[in-house]
Amino acid sequence: MTTLKQILHFIKERNPHEPEFHQAVEEVFESIQPLLKDNGIYIREKVFERLCEPERIVSFKVCWTDDNNQVQVNKGYRVQMNSAIGPYKGGLRFHPSVNQSILKFLAFEQIFKNALTGLPLGAGKGGADFDPKGKSDGEIMRFCQSWMTEAYRHIGHFTDVPAGDIGVGEREIGYLFGAYKKIKNEFQGMITGKGLDWGGSHLRPEATGYGLIHFAQFMLAEIDEALENKVCLVSGAGNVSQFAMEKLLQEKAKVVAFSDSTGFVHDPDGINESKLSYIKDIKNGQKKSVAVYAEKYKNAVFTEAGKSSIWSIPADCAFPCATQNELTLDDAKELKSNKLILLAEGANMPTTPDAIAFIRKTRILYGPGKAANAGGVAVSGLEMSQNRLGRYWTKSDLEKELRTLMKTIQENCLVTIHDYGLKEHDYLNAANMSAFVKVSKAMMAQGIFG
Structure with missing residues (x-):
């Protein structure tokens, strides 16, 4: 039988030169070892190995022209990590530091964060090594439009729903949404963080x-x-x-x-x-x-x-x-x-x-961030629901819903601490274990394609 040490070694060997991804994987792996030891089916069905392998990584060139009419080239990405409990969901980061390792670590973390919200959200992350700082609105618009000419094939409100992250705010979301709408001829909730006048939700920025x-x-x-x-x-x-x-x-x-x-x-x-x-x-x-x-x-x-x-x-x-x-x-x-x-x-x-x-x-x-900062993706999930219903909730209603969601995450952690005999206030292990069990059950129920 495969040993726990072999599982982690296999994952690191399979993903060389990705320190941020290794760091994220190792943290979760250390938390869930008691679950792996106590339940042999997780090892037999290679659940953790499957969880660490993205279902799809899309990498593409993004060509655009600056204000001096000079051609610029960047690299764009979308990491679709896991869809066991819902469509891929996670932000877009536009920053010079963006690379595959960073996006894989973020997408991996997103699996657990999204599962903790209790909403039907899978996990993804994306972006580009583009720096919006110092760029004009026109340059940012042209970049976003070019990014979307490739990415539109891979996203949609029942497939993959990006959001904002570092370097991607309401302005960038607007340009991305406009490009998608033009290409697809569809007005749909394929991205969250939109403006209130065109499908966005109260409280999303906050x-x-x-x-x-x-x-x-x-x-x-x-x-x-x-x-x-x-x-x-x-x-x-x-x-x-x-x-x-x-x-x-x-x-x-x-x-x-x-x-x-x-x-x-x-x-x-x-x-x-x-x-x-x-x-x-x-x-x-x-x-x-x-x-x-x-x-x-x-x-x-x-x-x-x-x-x-x-x-x-x-x-x-x-x-x-x-x-x-x-x-x-x-x-x-x-x-x-x-x-x-x-x-x-x-x-x-x-x-x-x-x-x-x-x-x-x-x-x-x-x-830990996967529990403490889950409010953003939680309200993104509520924006998705509002888009599908065509009915929008008030800011006060959403504030109550956000508070309830964060309380639910905290209470789930406390229950996990009690159920598994963890150290008092061990929110890190509790968050990792609670989310892992939820996603793993969905994956195994769906067979090896889960």
Whole structure:
């Protein structure tokens, strides 16, 4: 019989030179080993190996012309990872760092995140090594239209439903949707994150950030704590970070630091609604560094990237919302020495494996991204339902639904912790195990094609 060690070795050998994908696979594999040991059918039917192999990877060239009428060439992707419980679902990332390893890791994580929502969503991820920064609206439109001339063959509201991610906001979604509609001559919900006037949903921009804070509230409630008056750090200054900060303010927490790729700002006075509005203007309107914030507010200090870490600032709660592997072991040690209570991930895999291992040996509550940041894809799933029904729900209704979904994820984790005798508050193993069981049952029910 195949041993557990052989399973992981086989997967890594089969996918060489893909460190991010290996990292994501190994984390889940470590969590589910007790399930594999106790249920031989998972090994006999090679469920984990099948789960780690994408059902399809589409890679294609994207040719477009810049404003100087020069031809540019990028590489586009769509990784269709698993469709056992629903159509492929996951975001598009436009960023120079995009490659197959990163998209496979994101698509793999998406399997578990989507399963945890309880919605009928499979998993996928895609994008291109295109950098929207510094590009005109016309250049971005031409790029999106070119990307869609290939991708349209592989997506649709019952097949694969992309969404936004880094570098892909409502503007890019609009250009992609318009190109699809023109090519296919169909108005359908084949992408989420659309504008409210053309098939979009209330609360979609806010969903990941709001859901993250809801999840953190539920975690804190388990130890009789609340967010009110807690000092918080939020890395990043994009969509997830902005709305996480917004919800933290609504819950009367004190956000004292935020960041972007240029560095971080420490504002010991804490941000308020007016300051948050200025942050949104800096990032969404002016497209400038967060350093501009420190020029306006006298007590705020900007620290350049590489000179120090946002995680060195004393705080009660930390929310990494920027990108993968941003929070290191040294950062984790500093957070512990500063008596951190909770760390909940707004980004996908933002904490390095050694940092996670360290945190899990402490009393810090750890909310893994696949559970804590599932609010975005949950509301995307609700947007898909609204598109199919042709009936749209109010913002207040969706906020209640989002809160209920995040509570359901947290309660499912608690049930799994109890059922499998896991360590108290072990949300990482609970999330991985709960999602694995759900998807595996669907795969085995559908035979070897599942």
